[in-house]
Amino acid sequence: MNKTPEIIGIRHHSPACARLVAARINTLKPRYVLIEGPMDFNSRLDELFLPHQLPLAIYSYGVPQQPGQGVRRGSWSPFAEHSPEWQALQQARAIKAEIRFMDLPAWHAAFADIANRYADLADAEQQQRAEDFEQALSLELGIQGRDALWDRLFEDQCDVQELEQRLSHYFERLRGEVPGSQGNQDREAMMARWIRWAMDQQDGAVLVVCGGYHAPTLMKLWQNLPSEEHEPELPAISQCFDDWQGDTQYTTGSYLVPYSYKRLDAFTGYASGMPSPAFQQWVWEFGLEQAGLYAFQRILERLRKLNLPASTADMGAVYLRGQALARLRGHQLPLRNDWLDAMAGSLVKEAMDVPLPWSYRGPLRPGTEPILVQMMAVLAGESHGKLAANTPRPPLLISLELELARLAITIPSEVKLDLLKPEDRQRSRALHQLALLAIPGIHCLKGVGQAMSGEMSEHWQLRSPLEQVAALIEAASYGATLADAALAKLEEALLELHGSQGMVVALVKLLNQAALAGLADFSNRVVEQLTAAVSQEGNFEDLGLALEAAHMLYRHGESVGMQGAAILLTVIQITFDRALWLCESYGSVNPADSHRHIAAFQAIRLVTRDLLALPDADRNTLFPALEADRALTVWQRKAASTDADPLSRGAALGALLSLNDTQPDTASPNAQPLALLATLAANKMGDALSGLIALARHQLTQDLTFVDGLNQLVTALDDEDFLLALPAMRGAFAWLPPRERGEFARQILELHQASHLPVSSLNREITAATPQEIAAMQQAEKRALEILGQWGLA
Template identity: 55%
Template sequence: MKAGTAPPADPVILGVRHHSPACARLVAARIRALRPAFVLIEGPADFNDRLDELYLPHRLPVAIYSYLARGGTHRGSWTPFADHSPEWQALQAGREAGAQVRFIDLPAWHDAFAHLENRYADAADAEHQARAEAYERALADKLAVQGRDALWDHLFEDAGQEDAQAGRDDVDGLALRLSTYFGHLRGEGETGSLGNQAREQMMARWIAWAMAQDRGAVLVVCGGYHAPALARLWRGMPTGEPETPQPAEGPEDTIKNIANQPITTKASARFGSYIVPYTFRRLDAFAGYASGMPSPQYYQWLWEHGAEGAARELLRGVVQRLRERQLSASTADLMAVHARALGLARLRGHRQPLRSDWLDALAGALVKEALDAPLPWTYRGPLRAGTAPVLVQAMDVLAGDTAGRLAPGTPQPPLVAAVRAELAAQGLPLRGTVTLDLLKEGDRARSRVLHRLALLQLPGVVRTRGPAMALSGERGEAWSLSEPLEQQAALIEAGAWGATLEDAARARLEDRLRQARGRIAPLAEGLNSAAWAGLADLSDGLLRDIGDAIAQEPRFEVLAPALGLLHTLLRHGQMLGMAGAPVLRVSVEAGFDRALWLLEAPAAVATADTEDHLRGHRALQRIVADTLADLEDGTPHPLALEPARALAVWQRKAADPQAAPVSRGAALGAVLALSGRLGGGAQGDGAATPEAGVEEAMDLLAAMTAATLGDALAGLLALAREALATEPAFAAGMDRRIRALDDEDFVQALPALRAAFAWLPPRERGQLAGQVLSLHGAQHLPRRTLTAATPGALPPEALARARAGEAAAAARLAAWGIDAGTGAPA
């Protein structure tokens, strides 16, 4: 402020649109002209003690990442900065002017940001949104402008750029237009949501404190939505220096009156803020953020080079990209774009072509076909399906691929150093391809480290080969390792989950498991990930969540196969550190009872669910067999299960004519496979002999129609192949059953029969083929005669249909006295 000039009686509150070059120029010009004592900026107040970190020589864009981890709650939010951000220019110009610079908003981990990932989002309150959109729509219609962003450029960026080029210091006109625009956008008496009220009370307290110091002018930079409210609120606020609130104790403390009530701290909460590298792609509204201005690369060019320089960079970048992608972009096209943009700018009253003028010109000159989607700059959000490829590439160029970089010495969370140390200790440089042998202890340790990084979703750590299941029996896996630009930011952000790699991976996994919300399939998948990462000890609270999730699963085909995985990890997970894990024991015991209850009902089984249904039966059979073995061996602490109950359910299912054929076959197969250990065949009358088991199986198959024969056989072979496939009586019985089918029934039954025999491994399939050859006196032929595919031959189903058609035609000809073999009269 100039000497001898009295400070303003009121604070100078500049409402801005985040990442707007015009607003950034206004803020810088006002600070240099006013030289205020205080520059108060919408930003996380918990970072005030560390503001010097923002003045390190970073390469922008960067962001302050704030996080909160407390019990089952985990939140993260970003406060991003680019060169053309008004908040960044306020930081720089404020320090140059000798002002006290302060962030004045609530910390980004506060509950006011519970559903807001980006502090500088344009999203307003739901109840306010409709009216604001109606105002902008009416204004756009009045000015004949299409789209919110084009309206903004028309009203503010055009004039702001002209003022800057002319070197004028008088920006009062721009400030007045902004104030009027945001006043109409907010509306009279609009209080906003509880979250916005809490934020505005906090910001107003800082303004009241600064004004009470009476040391000079106070300049406030905030989102335009908040500016009208702050101008009203600050006079009624306490004048003491505000204390930064700490995480709330519980849900009842979520939003309090920041003006008068402190917020208590919960000791178990983990929260904080760090500067992270950011990228223009993350900043771009079209990538999913409502983050203020779209096309950050274009506005960076506008900030650095002015409108004319931005146009040169835009045309150069778009043409180069289109030619790289083999899309049409000739010199004549370029000339047409330039001429159209100039004409559109004059028609619309723009001093120089703006972003929308150039984009409309690109569409008019380069898109030769009818559009299947709206022009992407006329709406907010991700690009829609059907957008012309030329426009997709143009928008990508304007978004930019610039990535920020932190200055050396920037504080980082402990996890960053912990990960680097662990990678070094395991000899895992983040470059190239790593191949691991899971039967070697050293490679298993490296695998666990990489799987933990994968749980944290760290870019540059990609598993390219390896088994899906942790105990599949395969021994090798391969990883592709690199250090992409976004990796550092992701690792810093992952520091919110814990200080060490193991702790962070466990916390991230537990959060993922909580998201299962009653669905056992993602729960089992998450525990499989825990096995790979060697994370056996999960929280007690998660054990209860898992029990609740299992109790709520409504489908046998989802629950039972997942139990098979969990049981395998529980029983054989020594190499992965999961054997005997309490979380697995709880899951298996609760899930076993639930699966039997679901199996009891005589429900149909859809074709798409057949494999999962059979996997479920097999999982229950393995659990019963292992529990019986533990009981026979006197193993301490066997699973608290009732094998006899499972046997009873299977016996009832096998005898139930209303049950699905595949389920009846699987149930009988389970009974036969366990025969002699629990006692009883399907009728429960004592241990069944192999011959009796085959007889029961054939009785079941005899009751099936041609359409259901294969399904029942699939169930039998999936569960009792060891008890049936090697028995000659089974081969003889199947031979009789199939030969009894007429041609039409055989064609109908064949696909499902082939699928059923696929449950036999190649060796057992060969043994069965040998038995069939013996039955037909063809022992001299090799087994491959029946098992090997004939090159060039049609599928068996097609051959069967053809033969059935031939037989039907021959029968019809014979009825007319014609010999089908010779064509002569019969």
């Protein structure tokens, strides 16, 4: 009976380690094979042996049933055919060994910031130690890059016994005596318990497959643990979350998902494992020598297909250079880096601005040579996994199929929808819910930008890319039905707005998405968070945008299922209150924000008009927190404040004038329009006029007294002041629609006894020059004549 387990420390997705694991299981014939993987999947291990097409992954998650009451956690445990963990599963099954995953579930605090179980999890101290060790070793061997070092030490076709010794020595030096992060300690404590349990069964050998970082510690740790008579149980949810609250309910689950080589590749950001997964697979299938030649051939085909330089002479040079580099570096056969260096040296003719991609870890850097980009794409591969037909699926996928069948939506297809038809509105909502979940292959080619934009047609392109199934399985953690999952995803996005920059603009976007997707039943938690978030917003214009969108949906959102929604009522109340507070304290207005500033006044005015039109009983029931009189009072003070921006003063006075019809008993404003304009400098008159006309154009343009008084104010300006006032004055009249602008022009012509002239004489552009340019030229001409007169020449 073996007194110690055989613990094989591996590098994830290494063909050499996969070869070692398979050989040791076939030789040792262990009774127990323990593998680094999610222990909550142990009851469903049979699913891994269905006729899947690799690569695939186990996606595990733990999520709060109510958004905002806890944290979401999830991670992937990916497998390719050349992964040591996959070979351990297959070989253990072949000899009928007992198989167990021995790592913590994905929702444990140890995986709080980890998206991939097989990522490098060393803490800062250990990471620095590992880097120092690898750099010293690379310098001694004359090798550049971690991956090149690994290939030289372990992928160079050494025999199994020597490979095992090299790995053991390497990982012992790499880990040293550093205890590791708390997350690693928690994981290793659980893995050690599994080893203790297997050893205590005393009915056969135990073989352990784990990341090499954990192996030295596990070898010591398991021996100091008490006996484990029964298999270690899953930790309680309360032990898995640092911010555990007893009333928080969590949903957990694990499902197989299709994976892809691109997601496995270190050059697309994968945090661990081997780079170039397609090349690693060829090594597994054909051996190192044939894999290099096969990669060489595939790269040549790709470059020629894309018309990139790859002549026969170039490729001959690549072959000779690759063989020479291998011999120079002491390799038995050309390794991956030998081939890549040979191709770069033979095919790249110009100086490079960025390092060679295989000399560092992580995504390709901008500016990488196109030839090198294509080389890395070939070695990464295009393979996508596919699950067996009878693989268990989460409820979302089943309910989605039924929902799409009910709505007569077929994927793939192109769908054109008429939103005036009730059945097409239902289809639109389902497609927008899929878009909310970011499901690949769902694209709106033409449609509604905003929920109340007035457009009544949509054109969708529906495709079924290989990654779509994986995305749907991952989205299943949000809910069992499409509507539930989309609402949970939307609530999560709303809750994340708190404290974020541009929060209110994002809120408007999410409210539009909710309307388009037909989602209105938000939780109380979302309402509380939105209230807190809006209370801290300091941008008046953004609040106006949110108020306008929420009010529009609340009043007229029947077609999108949002009319009268509680969430909109909340947004209206909190943004109205906060916007009025900012309105009174607002100072100068950035010229770039002038239109948005006026739009915010218009939004407040719309809500105030609705409040004033409601009977007192209805107003107190629907809008208990809103006070229309407060808006009127704030605007009166704003219009009278000499410290306020003229644009704000004009808008406030215009808002009061526009509501006089609604409130005939309202006291007259402290400052009338002409009196306000008369107190302003010439360069500010147009700003105040913009606010006045934008908010009360009907009242002002129909008032002959105002038109006459404005005409007198402008006529009284001297040439210099007129030139200063002109740009903003023209901007103010741009708020008038064409018919009202024509009526205003008619009144001006009558005042100047020129009613015989057509209205277009004041509206059209007579020359290519703008009025400002004409006025400037007239002023320049006047000054020139004055100078000539001084010299007696005029």
